[in-house]
Amino acid sequence: MFTTRPTLQGTFGMVSSTHWLASQSAMAVLESGGNAYDAAVAAGFVLHVVEPHLNGPAGEVPIIIAPAGGEVRVLCGQGVAPAGATVANYRALGLDLVPGTGPLAAAVPGAFDAWMLLLRDYGTMSPAEVLAPAIGYARDGHPPVEAVGATVETVRELFETEWTSSAEVYLSDGRSPRPGELFRNPALAATWQRLVTEAAAAGDDRVARIEAARRIWRTGFVAEALVRQAGRPTRDTSGERHTGPLSAADLAGWSASYEAPLTYDWRGWTLCKAGPWSQGPVLLQQLALLPDELPRHGSAEYTHLLIEGCKLAMADREAWYGDAAEVPVGELLSAEYNSGRRALIGEEASYELRPGSPGGRTPRLSAHARAVAAGEGGPGAPAAPGAGEPTVARTAGADTAEFLAGESAAAGAAAHARSGAGVPEVSPDGATRGDTCHLDIVDRWGNMVAATPSGGWLQSNPVVPELGFPLGTRLQMAWLEEGLPNSLTPGRRPRTTLTPSLALRDGVPVMAFGTPGGDQQDQWQLHFFLAVALRAEVRGGPDLQGAVDAPNWHNDSFPGSFHPRGMSPGSVTVESRTDPEVVEELRRRGHDVRIGGAWSEGRLCAVARDPRTGVLSAAANPRGMQGYAVGR
Numbered sequence: 001m002f003t004t005r006p007t008l009q010g011t012f013g014m015v016s017s018t019h020w021l022a023s024q025s026a027m028a029v030l031e032s033g034g035n036a037y038d039a040a041v042a043a044g045f046v047l048h049v050v051e052p053h054l055n056g057p058a059g060e061v062p063i064i065i066a067p068a069g070g071e072v073r074v075l076c077g078q079g080v081a082p083a084g085a086t087v088a089n090y091r092a093l094g095l096d097l098v099p100g101t102g103p104l105a106a107a108v109p110g111a112f113d114a115w116m117l118l119l120r121d122y123g124t125m126s127p128a129e130v131l132a133p134a135i136g137y138a139r140d141g142h143p144p145v146e147a148v149g150a151t152v153e154t155v156r157e158l159f160e161t162e163w164t165s166s167a168e169v170y171l172s173d174g175r176s177p178r179p180g181e182l183f184r185n186p187a188l189a190a191t192w193q194r195l196v197t198e199a200a201a202a203g204d205d206r207v208a209r210i211e212a213a214r215r216i217w218r219t220g221f222v223a224e225a226l227v228r229q230a231g232r233p234t235r236d237t238s239g240e241r242h243t244g245p246l247s248a249a250d251l252a253g254w255s256a257s258y259e260a261p262l263t264y265d266w267r268g269w270t271l272c273k274a275g276p277w278s279q280g281p282v283l284l285q286q287l288a289l290l291p292d293e294l295p296r297h298g299s300a301e302y303t304h305l306l307i308e309g310c311k312l313a314m315a316d317r318e319a320w321y322g323d324a325a326e327v328p329v330g331e332l333l334s335a336e337y338n339s340g341r342r343a344l345i346g347e348e349a350s351y352e353l354r355p356g357s358p359g360g361r362t363p364r365l366s367a368h369a370r371a372v373a374a375g376e377g378g379p380g381a382p383a384a385p386g387a388g389e390p391t392v393a394r395t396a397g398a399d400t401a402e403f404l405a406g407e408s409a410a411a412g413a414a415a416h417a418r419s420g421a422g423v424p425e426v427s428p429d430g431a432t433r434g435d436t437c438h439l440d441i442v443d444r445w446g447n448m449v450a451a452t453p454s455g456g457w458l459q460s461n462p463v464v465p466e467l468g469f470p471l472g473t474r475l476q477m478a479w480l481e482e483g484l485p486n487s488l489t490p491g492r493r494p495r496t497t498l499t500p501s502l503a504l505r506d507g508v509p510v511m512a513f514g515t516p517g518g519d520q521q522d523q524w525q526l527h528f529f530l531a532v533a534l535r536a537e538v539r540g541g542p543d544l545q546g547a548v549d550a551p552n553w554h555n556d557s558f559p560g561s562f563h564p565r566g567m568s569p570g571s572v573t574v575e576s577r578t579d580p581e582v583v584e585e586l587r588r589r590g591h592d593v594r595i596g597g598a599w600s601e602g603r604l605c606a607v608a609r610d611p612r613t614g615v616l617s618a619a620a621n622p623r624g625m626q627g628y629a630v631g632r
Contacts, residue, residue, distance in 0.1 A: 002549075003545045003546050003549045004545070004549050004622040005545055005619070005620075005622065005629075006545060007538055007539070007541065007542070007543060007544045007545040007546070007617055007618070007619050008617060008618040008619065008629050008630070008631050009539060009541055009615055009616065009617050010615075010616050010631045010632045011444060011614055011615060011616060011632075012030070012443075012444050012616075012631070012632045013027065013030040013031075013036070013039075013441070013442065013443045013444055013616065013631055013632070014441070014442050014607045014608075014616045014617065014618035014629065014630075014631035015027050015030070015039065015043070015439070015440070015441050015607070015618065015629065015630050015631060016439065016440045016441075016605035016606060016607050016618045016619060016620045016627070016628070016629040016630075017043055017047070017437070017438065017439035017440070017605055017620070017627065017628070018047070018051065018054070018437045018438050018439070018516060018603055018605065018620075018621070018626065018627045019046070019047060019050050019051055019145070019437070019626050019627065019628075020626060020627075020628040020630075021046055021050050021137065021142060022043040022044075022046040022047045022050065022051075022437075022439060023043065023439075023620070023628045023629065023630045024628075024630055025042050025043055025046045025133040026039035026040065026042055026043035026046075026439070026441055027039070027630045027631065028042075028133070029042045029043075029125070029130070030441075030443055030444075033124075034123070034124060034125055034129075035122070035123065035124055035443050035445065035447050036441040036442060036443040036445075036447040036448060036449050037065070037118050037119065037122040037123040037447065037449060038119065038123040038124055038125045038129075038130060039441050039443070040063070040115075040118065040439060040441050040449045040451055041115045041116075041118060041119045041123060041125075041130045042129075042130040042131075042132075042133055042134070043439050043441070044061065044111070044115050044439065044451065044453055045057075045115065045130065045131055045133070045134035045192075046133050046134050046137060047437045047439070047453055048111075048134065048188075048453075048456075048469065049134050049137045049138045049142065049185065049188065050137060050142055050144070050145075051145075051148075051437050052148065052185075052457070052458045052469070053147060053148050053151040053152075053457055053458050053459060054435060054436055054437050054454070054457065054516065055111070055436060055437045055453040055454050055455060055456060055457070056111070056455065056456025056457060056458070056469045056470060056472070057109070057111055057112050057456060057469050058106075058109035058111070058112070058226065058455070058456040058464075058469060058470065058471050058472050059109070059110070059111045059453060059454050059455025059456030059457070059472045059474075060077050060078045060079060060107070060109070060110040060111055060114075060453075060454060060455045060456075060472060060474055060496065060498065061077040061078075061110065061111045061114050061115070061451055061452065061453040061454070061498070062074065062075070062076060062077060062078060062274045062278055062280075062451070062452055062496070062498050062499070062500055063075040063077060063114060063118060063449060063450070063451040063500065064261060064272055064273075064274070064449070064450045064451075064500050064501070064502040064512070065118070065122060065447075065448070065449050065502075066272075066447070066448040066449070066502055066504075066509035066512070067122060067447055068445045068446035068447050069446075071260075072261050072272050072502060072504070072509065073258050073259070073260065073261070074258065074259050074260070074261045074272075074273075074274045074275070075114055075117060075118055075256060075257075075258055076110075076114070076256060076257050076258070076259060076274070076277070076493075077110040077111050077113065077114025077115070077256045078107070078110050078277065078278070078474070078493045078494075078496050078498070079107040079108030079109055079110035079254055079472075079474070079493070080107060080108050080250075080254055080323075080490070080491050080492055080493050081107055081108075081475055081478065081488055081489060081490050081491065081492055081493075081494065082106075082107070082108060082244075082245040082246045082247060082250040082490065083245070083247065083249065083250055083490045083491070084245030084247065084490070085104075085107075085245050085475060085488055085490055086488065086489075086490060087480050087481065087482050087487060087488050087489075089245070090104065090480050090488065091480055093242065095238060095480060096368070096480060097368065097476070097480060097563055097564065097565060098475050098476045098477075098478060098480060098488065098563070099236035099237045099238050099242070099473075099476065099563065100236070100237040100460070100473060100476045100562060100563030100564070101236045101237045101459075101460045101461060101473055102234045102235065102236025102237070102238075102242055102244070102460075102461060102473070103229070103230045103231075103232070103234050103236075103242065103243055103244025103246065103461065103471060104236060104242045104243075104244050104245075104475070105236070105244075105460070105461075105472075105473035105474070105475045105476045106230060106244050106246050106461065106471040106472055106473060106474075106475065107472060107474045107475050107493075107494060108246065108250050108251060108254045109226065109251075109456070109471065109472060110254075110256060111453055111455070111456065112217050113214055113217060113218070113254075113255055113256040114256035116210050116213055116214050116217075116256075117214075117255070117256045118449075119210055120207055120210040120211070122447075124206075125206070126206050126209050126210070127195070127196055127199050127209055127210055127213045128196045128199075128200065128209075131192050131195075131196055134192060135189050135192045135193055135196075138184065138185045138186070138188040138189035138192070138468070139184065139186060139189035139193075140182075140184070141182030141183055141184040142182065142183060143179060143180055143181065143182060143183070144177040144178070144179060144183045145179065145626050146179050147624075148176075148177045148183070149176040149177045149178055149179070150176075151458065151459055152170045152171065152176035152177060152458070152459075153176050154459065155459050156171065156176065158235070159171055162234075162235045162462075163234070163235075163462040163463070164462075165462050165463045165464070165465040166458065166462050166463040166470070168463070168465070169185055169187065169458075169463050169468060170458060170463075185468050186468070187463075187465070187466070187467060187468030188467070188468030188469055189468070190468070191222070191466075191467045191468055191469075194221065195213055195216050195217070195222065196213075198212065198216055198220070198221075199212040199213040199216060214255070217251075218251050218252050218254075218255070219248070219251070219252050221466075222467065223248060223251045223252070224248070225464050225466040225467050226246065226251065226464060226467075226471065227246060227247060227248050227251065228464075228466075229461075229462070229464040229465075229470075229471060230243065230244040230245070230246035230247075230471065231243050231244070232462070234461070234462055237563055244471070246471070259274075259275060261273060261274065261275075261502070262274070262275055262276075262280060262281055262284060262329060262333075263284075264284035264287055264288060264333055266287045266290075266533075267533065268505060268506055269503055269504065269505055269533060270503065270504040270505075270507065271283060271284060271287065271501060271502075271503055271529070272501070272502040272503070272504065273499060273501060274498075274499065274500070275327075275329070276320070276321040276322065276323075276327040276329055276485075276495075277321075277322065277323040277493040277495060277496065278495070278496050278497075278498060278499050279317065279321070279495070279496065279497045279498070279499045279519070279521060279522055279561075280499045280501075280522070281317075281321065281329060281332065281333070282310075282313045282314060282317050282499070282522040283499065283501065283522040283525055283526055283529075284333055285312075285313035285316060285332060285333060285338070286306070286309050286310055286313050286522065286526050287526070288333050288334075288335070288338040289309040289312060289313065289338050289341060289342050289345075290305070290309065291305075291342065294534070297530070297531070297534050297535065298550075298579070298582070299582065300581070300582045300585035300586055300589075301585075303553065303582060303586060304349070304585075304586060304589055304591070305345065306526065306527065306530075307349070307553075307555050307572055307586075307591065308345040308346075308349070308350060309342075309345065310523055310526070310555060311350055311353075311354070311555065311557045311558065312341050312344060312345070312354060312356070313522075314519075314557070314558035315353050315354050315355040315356070315558060316332055316355050316356055316358075316363075317495075317558070318353065318355060318365060318366075318369055318558060318559055319355035319356075319363035319364060319365055319485075320332060320355070320358070320363070320485055321485055321486065321495050322484065322485025322486030322487070322492075322495045323485075323486075323489075323492040323493040323494070323495065324478075324484065324485055324486060324487045324489040324492045325483075325484070325485040325487075327485060328358045328359055328361065331358035331359045332356075332358050334358075337356065337358050340356070341356055347589060348589055348590045349570055349572075349586075349589050349590035349591040349592075350557070350570075351557070351569040351570045351590075352373070352569070353365070353369070353373035353557070353558060353559070353567070353569075364483065364484055364485075366479045366481050366484055366486075366559075367481060368479065368481075368559070368565055369559040369565075372559055372565065372566050372567045373559065373567060373569070375569075435454070435516050435517060435518055436452060436453070436454035436498065436516030436517065436518070437452070437453045437454065437516060438450075438451070438452050438453075438500065438514045438515055438516055438603065438604075438605045439451050439453075439605065440500075440512040440513060440514065440605050440606055440607040440618075441512070441607060442512065442607045442608070442609050442616050442618075444616075446509075446609060446611075446614075448502065448509050448512045448607070448609065449512060450500035450501060450502050450512035450513060450514050451500055451514075452498040452499065452500045452514050452515075452516070452521075454496075454498050454516070455472035455473065455474050456469060456470055456471065456472040457470070457472075457473070458470060460472070460473040461473060474494050474496060475488065475494050476494075476562060476563045477494040477495055477496060477497070477561050477562070478494040478495070495561070497517075497518045497519055497521060497561050498521070499514065499521050499522055499525070500512070500513075500514040501513050501514055501525055501529070503529070505611075508611045509609070510608055510609055510610070510611065511532070511542065511606060511607070511608040511609075512606065512607050512608075513525065513528060513529070513604065513605060513606035513607075514604070514605060515528075515602050515603050515604040515605065515621070516603045517554075517602065517603065518560075518561060518562060519554075519556075519558070519560055519561050520554040520601075520602070523553075523554045523555070524552055524554065524601065524602040524604060525604070527550070527552050527553070527602075528547045528548065528550075528552075528602070528604050528606070529547075531543075531546070531547035531550050532544065532547045532606075535547070540610075540613075540615070541608065541610060541615055541617045542608050542617060544606045544607075544608060544617055544618065544619035545619035547604075547606075547619070548602075548604045548605075548606065548619045548620070548621055548622075549622065551574065551575045551577040551578045551601070552574075552575060552601035552602045553572055553573060553574040553575065553578070553601055554572075554573055554601060555571060555572045555573070556568040556571045556573075557569050557570060557571060568592075569592075570590065570591060570592040571591075571592045571594060572586060572591045572592065572593050572594070573593075573594045573595075573596045573601070574586075574593060574594075574595060574596065574601070575595075575596055575597065575598055575599065575600055575601050576595050576596065576597060576598045577598045577599075578595075583595070599622065599623045600623065601623075602621060602623065603621045603623055603624060603627060604619075604620075604621050605619075605620050605621065605627060605629070606618065606619050606620075607629075607631075616631060618630075618631050
């Protein structure tokens with residue numbers, strides 16, 4: 001089949017990420033003798049610099065690792081809700097939902113500590129070595145992608161009138177960052193340089209320096225600046241100015257942590273995902289819902305089956321996933337439960353939100369989810385292909401100019417204005433905004449890592465003036481209603497959409513993959529995985545690039561995870577490259593099919609390793625023209 005690029009193959013090392021500078025920085029680390037984990041940390045910090053509209057140091061990152069000869073582990077870089085982030089406190093402010101922007105939405109930052117913990121336990125380098133590329137790009141500049149400037153333009157008025165610390169970085173001379181011109185963030189470079197210098201005072205021992213860097217983040221000058229910022233009244237998507245509850249005790253008391261992955265066995269493969277504090281089990285449930293015999297890959301019957309299975313898995317996500325209550329994961333993935341759920345898939349498209357009852361339990365949906373599922377109150381969900389994660393900030397009373405560029409060849413297209421913050425829009429040519437980052441790496445020793453950094457977007461909170469980056473907004477995913485698995489709860493993680501994947505074949509790690517895309521991530525990843533698992537190889541290895549390039553789709557038939565938490569029952573958005581006969585048949589079955597851009601669905605990355613031969617492979621998404629794989 002036609003592919004935009006070859007599937008790369010080699011034996012030394014492979015990297016795939018959503019930005020070429022991050023990919024090449026990681027490869028440079030491998031070339032200098034570092035391993036996959038050193039390279040991942042370096043790439044992660046470069047992504048904070050070159051994709052600031054998609055992630056930042058005060059955001060979050062789930063990481064799945066497969067050390068050569070070791071056990072697969074999940075490293076949770078998702079921070080918890082601060083002690084003062086209670087349903088009662090937010091309701092007292094007159095809120096029904098956590099705002100999509102501002103300090104009320106800030107969880108304890110998780111990304112930095114997770115990267116440092118990975119470096120300490122599995123890497124070989126020092127903080128200074130892995131931060132060097134990011135410091136260089138922030139201090140000396142890099143040519144930004146079009147999407148950075150387009151994002152800044154959507155919030156120009158807010159930056160100039162309210163979030164002036166952000167204007168100092170992103171509108172420093174009155175102009176937003178432009179392609180072909182070097183963009184610098186000297187405050188961020190100074191932050192990392194100061195942290196490296198202070199950490200070096202701990203002595204020559206690598207681990208001691210890493211631990212010093214972690215302390216500086218959690219209790220030193222970084223923590224002090226983050227707490228000051230949370231206490232500054234900030235206009236958010238409610239149209240009001242609020243301070244946030246993040247405190248010094250919250251920062252000092254939290255650290256990233258390891259846990260065992262959730263797994264599901266399917267036809268000799270074992271898929272590894274993060275737990276139900278993430279979206280990860282959705283991919284596993286979609287596999288569990290598949291019948292023994294599948295329709296022809298890519299056919300209308302096949303696509304219908306996957307769409308309807310996704311609706312059921314997402315309904316269970318809404319009723320059962322979260323960190324604030326026990327989640328019956330074993331029953332949700334059991335053969336008996338999914339046999340019953342599979343029987344709900346008929347020949348026609350479903351327009352209902354149908355959570356199941358694992359173990360006879362009664363599903364519990366939030367009042368908001370029930371309302372939007374019934375078409376009562378709240379704006380509908382986006383129909384945009386790739387509708388992404390960050391809610392774009394706005395000024396009070398203004399229409400929200402939603403950022404549309406980043407997912408197709410029309411990157412940088414003009415924004416489309418529509419009232420209601422957080423409602424992603426699609427332009428006539430299908431261009432839409434991006435939302436998150438991803439990276440996958442495998443090295444010559446067989447170490448493998450998949451990570452999905454996100455949050456801390458430039459458009460979702462003001463830049464902390466002393467640091468050069470903003471707080472995150474992940475708490476917008478929690479409900480302001482007591483007694484739910486995803487209720488806003490101090491010390492508990494908001495349920496995140498971030499969901500990297502790692503696959504084993506006959507018990508041996510063979511592939512790491514993932515994508516940005518909010519609620520779409522495990523929809524696109526299922527399509528990708530099945531394309532790899534069910535289709536022909538190229539040059540003796542998996543056809544990773546063919547699976548990445550294949551026409552993709554997503555549906556919005558469930559409450560969205562981002563403010564304003566709407567849904568669009570029955571909707572399916574497909575790339576215009578989809579077979580017209582498939583589109584016609586889906587519509588005949590009752591699906592509300594919308595046609596997106598030819599290259600508008602997904603931003604997948606993947607690496608693989610054949611344990612028999614040691615041959616490494618990699619592929620990256622061509623959509624948006626910035627993701628690249630490198631290797632040799």
